[in-house]
Amino acid sequence: xxxxxxxxxxxxxxxxxxxxxxxxxxxxxxxxxxxxxxxxxxxxxxxxxxxxxxxxxxxxxxxxxxxxxxxxxxxxxxxxxxxxxxxxxxxxxxxxxxxxxxxxxxxxxxxxxxxxxxxxxxxxxxxxxxxxxxxxxxxxxxxxxxxxxxxxxxxxxxxxxxxxxxxxxxxxxxxxxxxxxxxxxxxxxxxxxxxxxxxxxxxxxxxxxxxxxxxxxxxxxxxxxxxxxxxxxxxx
Numbered sequence: 001x002x003x004x005x006x007x008x009x010x011x012x013x014x015x016x017x018x019x020x021x022x023x024x025x026x027x028x029x030x031x032x033x034x035x036x037x038x039x040x041x042x043x044x045x046x047x048x049x050x051x052x053x054x055x056x057x058x059x060x061x062x063x064x065x066x067x068x069x070x071x072x073x074x075x076x077x078x079x080x081x082x083x084x085x086x087x088x089x090x091x092x093x094x095x096x097x098x099x100x101x102x103x104x105x106x107x108x109x110x111x112x113x114x115x116x117x118x119x120x121x122x123x124x125x126x127x128x129x130x131x132x133x134x135x136x137x138x139x140x141x142x143x144x145x146x147x148x149x150x151x152x153x154x155x156x157x158x159x160x161x162x163x164x165x166x167x168x169x170x171x172x173x174x175x176x177x178x179x180x181x182x183x184x185x186x187x188x189x190x191x192x193x194x195x196x197x198x199x200x201x202x203x204x205x206x207x208x209x210x211x212x213x214x215x216x217x218x219x220x221x222x223x224x225x226x227x228x229x230x231x232x233x234x235x236x
Contacts (some may be wrong), residue, residue, distance in 0.1 A: 003031040003097060004080030005090050005159070008070040013043040014122075015089035015205065023086060024053055031055060031084075034074045039064035044088075054226040059097035068169035068179040075163060083163060087154040089107075089139040091097040091203035099197060111192035112158035115201030122207045129200060137188055144185050145236040151194055153180045155201045166190060177222040185226075189235055 009016055023033055033053075037045050037060040048058045061070070068220070075083055086092055086120060096115070103113045108204055117130040129153060140150035166186050169179040188194070230236045 001030070001032055001081070002101065003028070003032065003082045003084055003157070004075075004078030005031055005033045005084045005086050005097075006071060006072065006074035006078065007033070007035045007086045009029055009035060009040060009048070009088040010038040010064060010065050011040045011043050011044060012088040012150075012158045013040075013047060015207070016047050017043055018124075020048070020051060020056075020087070021089040022093075024055070025094055026092065026097045027095050028101055030059060031097065032078070032080060034077055035059070036070045036074045036088055037061065038066070038070045039224075043097060055225055057214045066171070066176060068171050068176050071172070071179075072168040075160065075168070081160060082157050083160050084157040085154055086223075087204075089205045089207055090202075091124075091205075092154045093203065096155070096201040099199070099209070100185055103195060103197065104157065104159070105119060109193050110195050111162045111187060112156055113195045113197060114153075114157070115197040115199055116154040116199045117152045117155055117204040119204045120205050124203075124205075124206070127206070130204065131198075136164060137191075137193060140143055140184075140194055141188050141236065144181060144188065145227070147227055149181050149183070150184050150188060151196060152202070152204065162187075164193060166192070173207045175222050175226045177219045181223070182226055185230065185235070 033056045035048055040062050045060050100113045104110055119127040119130050121127055141222040145151045170182050175182055
């Protein structure tokens with residue numbers, strides 16, 4: 001198995017069907033799709049259960065722990081050489097997996113590849129394109145020093161073995177809302193190589209129930225806590 005796609009879901013009944021269909025419609029078809037429901041109280045689980053595709057494995061929990069804990073669980077469960085992140089309210093464009101696998105296969109020095117994103121609203125209408133240069137690791141360290149992710153997280157595909165060597169997503173309370181930034185920072189500080197494909201790979205949805213929108217003040221506080229730690233260690 002080359003690719004394991006992981007999705008964590010929580011109360012996303014409005015978006016989950018289209019999100020799953022965008023993965024099942026990929027031009028690259030040899031993958032497993034692991035969906036972990038994090039204690040949803042709406043119809044999310046019923047919608048996931050309605051899909052009859054042997055590539056899908058879904059696990060449902062009766063209590064909510066948050067994205068990093070469930071993502072770690074999914075990656076532990078995964079069998080693929082590569083892990084692809086796919087958020088439950090986003091859309092992966094049809095050739096996303098094909099392009100990312102091609103890049104990782106062609107450059108063995110890479111740990112992670114991502115791409116640009118098209119920002120959409122709750123109704124799926126395009127708002128803008130999110131371009132995310134540069135490709136150099138030094139440039140990406142400058143990006144994280146400003147509190148931004150060095151790669152568009154829901155477009156990321158990375159090597160599972162390297163993930164396990166670096167260590168899992170943090171579940172530390174003070175910074176778990178920026179678990180992705182903390183993880184990418186550890187990877188960059190360890191010298192792992194990233195690449196951004198200069199083309200949109202996902203539609204990234206901004207919605208009122210999402211983490212970025214609904215808990216922005218908490219996320220800013222977590223950003224500052226993380227950046228302070230890095231500065232104290234002389235990493236940025």
